Amino acid sequence: MSLSLLILIVLALGVAGYALARARVTAQANGDRRRLHSLIGYYGHTVFLFATVPALLLLGAWLLLQPVVIDGRVSSMLQPGDIPEGGSLSLVMSDVRRIANGLDTLVAQGQLTEAALTTLRTETADVRGQLGSVGIALGSDVQTNVLEAAKAYRGQQGTAQAVMAAVVLLASVLGLALSYKRLSPDFRARNVFESFVKALLIASSMVAVLTTFGILFSMLFESIHFFQLYPAKEFFFSLTWNPQFRGGSSLGIWPLLWGTLYVSFVALLVAVPIGLMIAIYLSEYASKRLRTFAKPAIEILAGIPTIVYGLFALITVGPFLRDYFAQPLGLGTSSSSVMTAGLVMGIMLIPFVSSLSDDIISAVPQSLRDGSFGLGATQSETIRKVVFPAALPGIVGAVLLAASRAIGETMIVVMGAGAAAKLGLNPFEAMTTITVKIVSQLTGDTEFASPETLVAFALGMMLFFFTLALNVIALIVVRKYREQYE
Template sequence: MPNLWILIIIGVVAVMGFVGARQRALSSGQGDIRNLHSLPSFYGTNAMLAGLIPSLVVLALWTAFQPLVIQSSVTHIIEADQELSDGQLSLAMTDVRRIATGLELAIETGRLDLNQVMDMRADVTDVRPLLGEMGVAVGSDVTPRDLDAAQRFVAMAQTGNLLKTVLVIALSVLGTAFAFVRTSAVFRARNAVERVTMALLIAAASIAILTTVGIVLSMIVNTVEFFRLYPATDFFFGTRWNGTSQLGVLPLLWGTLYISVIALIVAVPIGLFAAIYLSEYASPAVRSFAKPALEVLAGIPTIVYGLFALLTVGPFLLRVFGSGGTFGVDWMSGATAVITAGVVMGIMLIPFVSSLSDDIINAVPQAMRDGSLGLGATPSETIKQVVMPAALPGIVGAILLAASRAIGETMIVVLGAGAAARLSMNPFEAMTTVTTRIVSQLTGDADFTSAQALVAFALGMTLFVITLALNVFALYIVRKYREQYD
């Protein structure tokens, strides 16, 4: 049974449990809620949660781990047939999954049943036409080994889905029934619901922490493997990068920081001044139009900004600073350059700075403004000496968010800055960044046992450390200045 139908069934059971437990609580209190420990809705919610939470947890875990268990079992079948390298085993498993997908579609559409699928023999039945009807393309003839593995895959998947359906629905019914039986006038339903709610909140808060830990661990494991294959000193202090034999990170870090600094030089003043105007000077009519217009920039896909850099900003800057341009200088030889990506990225970051800074400035208590104006300060003096210092911690956070966004940007750099890894102070030359090299190293037929592919994880770990350092520094600044206004 598909997961959607399982969710519908346990949802219906939960609703029935809510209504039934609520009515049972009212009946046990002789229809008077004053005789109940908790409100009737708490009794219904307790029954609903008892039916939903265990079944949903099992459904999620089963759905996540069943493919892994099946693939491990099927992999052993292929390995037992003949010895294969890691690359050959990966290709074989890809073919097996395609065949299994086609056979499962044939079962779902009624073209075949499970018995017919299990009775197939590669030396008797040509499976490729059937798979073609199901929209699954197989590059070569289906071998007996691949068909046997795919049949095992389908059989285990069908059995697993059946067990999953029975177990999840049984847990939903049993949980709801248990809560229904416990429902009485003296049952502390509110306390039970609050405990479950607290556990859910803790679990939700833990997801961010566990996700971060998982990301860091995955990066560390592959980074350590990379440094077993490539010297760490050559990586951190190397000044050359070609993606194969020379993997020095310094040119990439320089390009990343250079473009990010130019972007912040563009975004921070414009965004901050726009936020000051909108929050302190603009009329309600102007604010109602200008603020949404600024925030529209945040919704534009980065690939569009990249095309804007490639087709508009780059050629414009080339006409201005290139040979025979407006100023008669020969600083810029091509449309792709650091300044092109930096300017366009700065435009993209304006709404991040302006919107967050505007909200932070508006959060400064009006009493502070009134006190300054009452003492004879002008509006501009009030903004400079009262409002901005009070909002400074939040503004630092907004700038940090913009900096992190700039450091992690890829598409604008690919289309606007070029792909040259070099150490240069000239903003009119093409350069590249860490993120673009991560993409290039992992595209194509990347061998994840080679230093050329594993270097992407080392680059990602380097960016993570840089971003973490920025966060620590910003937290220090925020705490230092916040103490003056608490």
């Protein structure tokens, strides 16, 4: 039974429950709706919810857990000898899944009957060739145990699907029947319905918490996995980054961290002064006409996707810097460089800094400005010596937020900074960042269970904690600052 059909049936049951509930309470109240505790709709809604929501939740949980359970059971069928030299269980399991899919396709195309499948043996048939004909290319011949595991996997999946459909439908019918039985004119349908809705509201708000846990656990597990394969000491203290296809990689984080910080530093060097001056000029000096035009125009920069900035770095800024600065000055010949990425990222951050500082500067009370003007200070003296120091904590918070953006930014550095992991000072040289390496390690062809791929999770973990710390500090600073003037 396909998933969408199952969902449709559950929904249909819900609708039927709605109609039944209305009919039943109407009959119980002898058609007099005033005798009901709640509006008649609530009786229907309640039955609808009981018939659908638990069933659908069950369905979701089942879909989430089924692969885990089946994987566990099937992988126990494999012997240690089935795992090739240098491979891992998870790789063999992915083969098992692919073979199972291939067998499905073969059966669906009629090339293989169910009966033939049960007697299919690696010794007697060219399983690899047959699978190849339906687009499942395997690196080596299929081993007996692997094929058996694949068959078991296929079988269990089929069974699991059937059981799932049955359980979900049962849950739906049960929900419908139980809630239907409780119906009576005195049944507090509105209260029940509202409690149910409230539970849904709470569940929705827990999604954010779940997401954070998801992020933490997914990175934590794979990072632990990584540190089992690769010494943590090397990762945190090695100064070289040199992943190899065939083992023996050096995966030190320092060159990446250096590149990240260098690019972010250049970006902040561009964004902070310009953004700050834009905020000051637009809030303190600009005419109303300029402000109504320039403010949204600069905010457009914030709405442009980073891929556009990446392309800008790649095709315009990079070649420009190379031809007019790096090469004449003899500083390098690469169009992707720290400078390219930093400059473009700086542009991206300008509206971020300017709108945050704008808020902060306008939070400085007018009375301070008046006090300064009253003493005969010029506007710039007032801004530099009174407004700016008063707003400083908030501006520091804004800069920290911008820094966390810069550190986590991906597309601009992927397209503008380059891929060479280096600990250099020349800003016109290509360097690489944590985010670039996360992308390249996870989109490359290396095996998933190798340290070269798993390192991306450790890098992601570092990135997550780094930006989290910056954000938390920034939020605390800004909040303190706000309280000062409230």
